[in-house]
Amino acid sequence: MHEGEIDVESEIHKGSTFTIKIPNIINENRIEEVHNPFVKNLTLKKENKISMKGNKKETIVIIDDNFSNIFGVTNILKGEGYSIKGFMNAEDGIKEIFENKNVFVAIIDLMMPELSGYEVTKRIRERFMMTEIPIIIMTARIQTDSMTKSFEAGANDFLNNPFESEELKARINTLVNLKKISQKSINNEIALLHAQVNPRFLYNTMNSIVACCYEDSEKAADIIINLSDYLRHTFDYDANINAIPLSKEIRLIKEYLYIEKIRYDDLLEYEIDFRNEENIVIPPFSIQTLVENAVRHGIIKKPKGGKVTITGGFKEDFYQIIVADNGVGIKQKKLKEILAEETQEIKGLGINSVRKRMKAMYGTDINIISEYLKGTKIVIKVRRQ
The missing domain is CATH 3.40.50.2300 (Response regulator)
Known part of the structure; x- marks a missing residue:
């Protein structure tokens, strides 16, 4: 010895x-x-x-x-x-x-x-x-x-x-x-999740394109371009890549929200504000997954709709990213189920995949604050390198 x-x-x-x-x-x-x-x-x-x-x-x-x-x-x-x-x-x-x-x-x-x-x-x-x-x-x-x-x-x-x-x-x-x-299992899990593009999302987006073709051809062209870019970035996922530039993730978020805004019109508002993100890297689809959950499970379930706000900036030793919405929120019992490591529910899979990959990459967990019928805020901390 x-x-x-x-x-x-x-x-x-x-x-x-x-x-x-x-x-x-x-x-x-x-x-x-x-x-x-x-x-x-x-x-x-x-x-x-x-x-x-x-x-x-x-x-x-x-x-x-x-x-x-x-x-x-x-x-x-x-x-x-x-x-x-x-x-x-x-x-x-x-x-x-x-x-x-x-x-x-x-x-x-x-x-x-x-x-x-x-x-x-x-x-x-x-x-x-x-x-x-x-x-x-x-x-x-x-x-x-x-x-x-x-x-x-x-x-x-x-x-x-x-x-x-x-x-x-x-x-x-x-x-x-x-x-x-x-x-590798975590990476394959998230690859599978995003390979399964929601058929209803595609169907409704195509309907929006068809409707715009008769009234606003330029708008229809914009939707097609954003949908094309969104699908390209989604299908271009490599399970061997653990991190991507935050700027690339922001582009994916913008493409997704642009399409959903066309679809839901006044029901959905959004704001994106990232600062000093040039040298920040994150696990692929981590922020986009949270934004998609905010729209699908928060805003759209609220009769009058609502707003999703995505911000990012340095705070002490971390780059802090916040995804917040004023949607229907999450009941505490349901939140515990979503956060439970042993849950096998597919709708909780996205959040748990983000948690696992953030802990593996930065040793940090995500923080979820939610109040039923008032909204949800999710905080991600990326350690300063």
């Missing part, structure tokens, strides 16, 4: 001498930054942290109050290409997991002085599912009660320390692949 050596010298009837050689671990509290000869690209910092940059984007976070354990795990994983972030302070480790979108697996020590491994795991599970941030609990003593509590808290795996290097590598690689499969 620490790449040390044990030498033995023994003579019958005289005794034995055991010599243990352990690589020197530099005191991270004295030295702000030093490169260790045993692990390439390893940096020890005075804040009780360890960092190793790998050639893969996947990051492994280690939370353990014993620095030797962090160093040992880092040393074992050095050949796997992962970036490693080790923390002796649990709160620092949790913060890294919440803010670093490239964290794929967390290794957490069970027994720590301030926050136990159970508590750290529960904190992470409040935001991330088991497939979003897989967790390995590490302990020196495996007991049935400890294992049960760990799995109840949300751990994916349990590892007894000391352990074999190959065992750790195998478990890490398995959980990294689990997250990759989860991400």
